[in-house]
Amino acid sequence: GEARCGCGAAPQLAGPLWTGPLFEEGLARAMLAECEGRRVDPSCARLLERAAAEAGMPACYYTVDEVASRARSSPPRLARLIERLRRAGHGASPTSLDPTGFRTTAPMPEILACV
Numbered sequence: 522g523e524a525r526c527g528c529g530a531a532p533q534l535a536g537p538l539w540t541g542p543l544f545e546e547g548l549a550r551a552m553l554a555e556c557e558g559r560r561v562d563p564s565c566a567r568l569l570e571r572a573a574a575e576a577g578m579p580a581c582y583y584t585v586d587e588v589a590s591r592a593r594s595s596p597p598r599l600a601r602l603i604e605r606l607r608r609a610g611h612g613a614s615p616t617s618l619d620p621t622g623f624r625t626t627a628p629m630p631e632i633l634a635c636v
Contacts (some may be wrong), residue, residue, distance in 0.1 A: 526591040527629035528591060539580065541613040549589035558612035583632065585623070590634040599623060605635035 526532055549572040556566050590594035599606075599615060603623055606613035611627035625632060 529572050541580065542576065543580060544572040544576040546573050562635065568617050571615055571617040575624055576614060577636035578612060578614055579626065580622045582618060582622045584619055585621045588632050591629075591634045594620075594636050597636055602635060606632065609616060 524532055549569050553566065553569045553573065556569070585596045585599050585602060588602075591600065599621060603613045603615065603625075606623075606627050608623050609631060611625055611631060613623060613625040613627070616622040616624050627635070
């Protein structure tokens, strides 16, 4: 049979697609250290904190609305969903690319169970 995505849909082709690391934790942490004692916009520091947390996570991310729709549930708070994923033993972090987005090492069935 035809290959299926974890959500059950047929795969769709796209590309070329970068699937390597997007962030380097050491660089993000070094930049955060440089922010200390300087007048830096708080949003810049938050972005660097998220970049450091995202390092090592999968290249793709999900949004809370997307997974809630798949789970046929109302969207949980992002922080609560990340906490549930971590308690279930998976890596999870918010993404700096979308305010409602997150990255996780959990497969889709585990994500849906945490919604």
